[in-house]
Amino acid sequence: LEDKNFIDNINPTHYQDYIISVDVGQTKSATAMICMGRNIISKTLDVLYELRHRNNDNMSSIYTSADYAKLTCGFIEDCILKMNKYPKVVIVDSYNGADYYENLISEIRKRRLPIIVKFPVKADGKDGKDDIPSRITRGLDLLYRGKLRFHKDCHYAINDFVSAVYDQKELETKGIETRKDSFDEAGHADLIDSVEYGFCFYSPSMNFRDWR
Secondary structure (H helix, E strand, O other): OOHHHEEOOOOHHHEEEEEEEEEOOOOOOOEEEEEEEEEOOOOEEEEEEEEEEOHHHOOOOOOOHHHHHHHHHHHHHHHHHHHOOOOOEEEEEOOOOOHHHHHHHHHHHHOOOOOOEEOOEOOOOOEOOOOHHHHHHHHHHHHHOOOEEEEOOOHHHHHHHHHOOEOHHHHHHHOOOOEOOOOEOOEOOHHHHHHHHHHHHHHHHHOOHHHO
16 A cells, blocks of 8 residues: 555545445454445545444454444444435345345334445446455556555554455465465454455446546
């Protein structure tokens, strides 16, 4: 990350739209959420707000799927107030029938939030998730060109990108850029997944000539 990848201020009027991306984890893995906006002034994707919670950090007060659904809706409502508009979409790494997903939909209806919830999509707009090497390559390209930026207060997301450990053997022997998926005391870079789901969703619009 370089100076061009950080911002100090957030002006909601500079964002054509924004999304919220959620990666759910309930034990060693953290539940991570980010708000990512599409900046029409700088032609960038900016990570504006974040939220991270991990049960392992406080085993005396365990969050259930219902608790995480409420936490997600609280984050959504906070972002709506800060951005003065509703998110274009809320992306959750879940599936139909999952406790978290069903609780989230129920909570959204209870709070009467007029939002669209989707599962992650590939950079070409199709359903599903791109493989990790493809996501890494896309992320590195956006960072290098200054198209992916982080508000300075998004400490968890920034730290996850700075401290990510890559598999040097895979790169040297197969030419594949991939991360080591190993847990430590801090988890395993949970915010990275949320950011990647965000820029994969925005990839088709970022390919327009006036956004390159």
